[in-house]
Amino acid sequence: MELLNRLMAVQHRKGALTDDVLRGLSREWRVPLYRLEGLRSFYPVFRDQPGAPRRLSVCRDVACRMAAGPDFAERVAQAMMGFDGIEVESVSCLGLCHAAPAALAGDVPVSGSPERLRDGMSGRQPQPLVGDPPAGVAAVDPYRGADGHYGTLVELLDGGRPESVIETLEASGLRGMGGAGFPTGRKWRFTRAASGGPRTVVCNADESEPGTFKDRLLLERAPHLVIEAMIIGGWVIGASHGIIYLRHEYEHAREALHKALERARADGYIGSNIRGSGFDFELDLFISPGGYIMGEETALLEGLEDRRGEPRNKPPFPTQVGYNGGPTLMNNVETFALIPRILQDGAEGWKARGREGYSGLKFLSVSGDVAAPGVYCVPAGTPIRDVIERAGGMAGGRSLYAFCPGGASTPFLPAALADTPVDFDALAQAGAGLGSGALFVVGSGRDLLDLAIQQVRFFRNESCGKCVPCRTGSAQAVSKLEAAQAGAPEEGLTELLEALDETLVQTSICGLGQVALTPIMGLLRHFPDEAARLRRPHD
Amino acid sequence: MTDTVSLTIDDQAVEVPVGTTIWDAARSLGIDIPVLCHSTRMRPVGVCRMCVVDTGVRNLQASCVRPCEEGMAVYTDSEKVRRNRRMLLELLLADYPAPGNREATTGDDELLALARDYGVEHSRFQASASAAPAPVDDSSPVIVVDHAACILCDRCIRGCDELQHNDVMTRSGKGAATHIAFDLDVPMGESTCVACGECQAVCPTGALTNRSLHGLHVLAEDRE
Secondary structure (H helix, E strand, O other), X not given: OHHHHHHHHHHHHHOOOOHXXXXXXXXHHOOOHHHHHHHHHHOOOOOOOOOOOEEEEEEOOHHHHHHHOOOHHHHHHHHOOXXXXXXXXXXXXXXXXXXXXXXXXXXXEEEOOHHHHHHHHHOOOOOOEOOOOOOOHHHHOOXXXXXXXXXXXXXXXXXXXXXXXXXHHHHHOOEOOOOOOOEHHHHHHHHHHOOOOOOEEEEEEOOOOOOOOHHHHHHHHOHHHHHHHHHHHHHHHOOOEEEEEEOOOOHHHXXXXXXXXXXXXXXXXXXXXXXXXXXXXXXXXXXXXXXHHHHOHHHHHHHHOOOOOOOOOOOOOOOOOOHHHOOEEEEEHHHHHHHHHHHHHHHHHHHOOOOOOOOOEEEEEEEEOEOOOEEEEEEOOOEHHHHHHHOOOEOOOOOEEEEEOOOOOOOOEEHHHOOOEOOHHHHHHOOOOOOOOEEEEEEOOOOHHHHHHHHHHHHHHHOOOOOHHHHHHHHHHHXXXXXXXXXXXXXXXXXXXXXXXXXXXXXXXXHHHHHOOHHHHHHHHHOHHHHHOOOOOOO | OOOEEEEEEOOXXXXXXOOOXXXXXXXXXXXXXXXXOOOOOOOOOOOOOOOXXXXXXXXXXXXXXXXXXXXXXXXXXXXXXXXXXXXXXXXXXXXXXXXXXXXXHOOOOHHHHHHHHOOOOXXXXXXOOOXXXXXXXXXXXXXXXEHHHOOOOOHHHHHHHHHOOOOOEEEEOOHHHOEEEEOOOEOHHXXXXXXXXXXXXHOXXXXXXXXXXXXXXXXXXXXX
């Protein structure tokens, strides 16, 4: 954290890490040049030359692409021509999908037509700020007001048993909400049982899966739930240090977390001898230097240890060998945020919040062709069709054509499967998965192949480059798909892509490479008309 | 007494100390698992994925970094394993300069040898644009860098930074733009490289080779 924090501070102060700046830092800090180059060239917040004074970062991923067309960033750049001191760049999903097409003006979320964005950037009009979507956070907050916050922690410190927390989490059926769905209670049990140190609790707040913005809203509106669960986690696994790893584009969430941390410190929930219990816990907020890959748990750890964010080979898993070599309890924002409610409810009470035999509640980021995109907290087991209704139903007079239930890592499913309930196993059985709970809705008349190719492009853009299959395979897949889209699918393309998909799944180090071709495999399986566009007529 | 685990590799039983990698255990049985990024002198990194083996779990496992486990049944050469290795070779050969500086001179290019073993004669993928500032860097007095032949196996970097402690080499860039680099991504001859030769000695391909091998004079001689 130390080296990257120092580099980020210099980047912020000087506007760039030029060669001259890095040579100076190398001498001053006694760090070899190659290490600084490795970091500067890997993390998107670093630049080797200063940019224009004002920057507009335009999202290029699916929700924004569908709302504004594939050439949106170019049109925005064109609209900005002739205005000095403004630079336009296209970037990966910003977690502003409810306001598509969206962009960041500096660190301010904005949305609108190229002309409206130009007028905001040039100062002719106020910035077209992104509105606040629904988030449904109250459903999981067990406290009536700020005075009640941390009540669960206080109860536990006053004679509770760490073992009983783990038992409740196990019995609740809670699974990791970042995308992988690993059973949370089991993770806490493994980490508690692991020997050695240092012991650390990490909150993975690097939400970047296209279409996902639930964690951002949870952090903006209920940061105390995440902080409380992390402290409880520290108490359970015997850690006195926690780190929140936050996506750098989430400025509002940073402010909310900062305030909540100050308050928790002032009220004695963070620090030494918490509430007279003898238990100490410190909590750091680390701002990511950028990149989707950093949300992969071991890439995140590499970042925290001041290296390039390249995923580690597993095993060992972070529960055994994590941050600085010690046992690390890492959970996603939503996973942590649900824990105070679960501990208050008890396992049975929590499970009963689901419907038709499914357990608990689930936050879904709903975007695409719905009338009221936003975050919805629904009982597990709710059919996807009902979630779409909750989000205002289909927009623009379109009928449902396809939906992607869990972010770009899960394939598109056809409208015929919209009765599938919101649940890890039920969606997996339907051929997809719950992933990060990013429900992206595609209406009739949309170009699904184009959207699926954009998802593959996203993975190519965000590949760290460490292992051969992901680095080369994702790039090769994109160039073949682009050629096919331009009207010339090569002979045997779908067979080649299926073989390449097998190698990506079987041999990539981490989940990114493993799912890089999933969007296309989904089309081949579920959408014969789209698949036909990747075949020559005689194939 | 060391704790050990027992397993089978290609149906042969073996007992090894806890923590032994599958790759090392296989070697002790005389089974050579192909690999491009690993070298016995180095810490394994598991990036070329050529050494993947089937342990019966969902994904193939990179044997150079995967510790053996009690009761494992490992298959190092099944049709599934070979099929995926062939695909990896095709991906690497897509932008590989034929025959490359190493094969054309000393004839010990490990990638091309493996491709011959696996019968991969051509790639169904096309060459992509070079990720490095210049495709060929002959600025060093001793060593020529051909980025098109680099497979980012990391051997040169570990050789430079971890074996020799010269601290010059890194990966620069990210994703498809990743390339090996010297200091702040300057030409090798302008970097703090001391021309020790470790990187060209450990390079498995034609990416780092000696100038004299392909008709270029070693620059120090010119000066005399």
